[in-house]
Amino acid sequence: MDYKLELIILPVADVDRAKAFYDKLDWRLDIETESKDGIRAVHYTPTGSHASIIISNGLTDAAPGSTRGTYLVVDDVEAARADIASRGIEITEVFHQTDGGIPTPDTEGRTPGLAPERASYFSFAIFSDPDGNEFILQEITTRFPGRV
DSSP: OOOOOEEEEEEEEHHHHHHHHHHHHHOOOEEEOOOTTTEEEEEEEOOTTEEEEEEESSSSSOOTTOOEEEEEESOOOHHHHHHHHHTTBOOOOOEEESSOOOOOOOGGEESSSGGGGOOTTOOEEEEOTTTTOOOEEEOOOSOOTOOO
């Protein structure tokens, strides 16, 4: 049985403000709906992704901005970071973890620049939407065995 990740709901306080942010990313706007009780849902698909996000003011009881650590895999983290920054979106510099792991909320173990030998899976940059929902760019050029 295949289980394919389809979408992630991102809680936001102000759908119009969040929509303006995601429009700047130039992700595909798939659909926008509003229920009669005022719950709005805007469905976006990141460029090249099979999975999508929905920004909403009421599809979940999670607090706005509480979605953390959503990974976006890229072939070139420096180019992806430059693209996002060119759109006027605040994003960290490229970094790797000193211990070679993946990022944690504690920024102390972060070292500026690409991972040694540009090791696949270990170079990152982070940005957030206006509510604080966080995305981590992760450079993957060679997949672990068994990964597509």
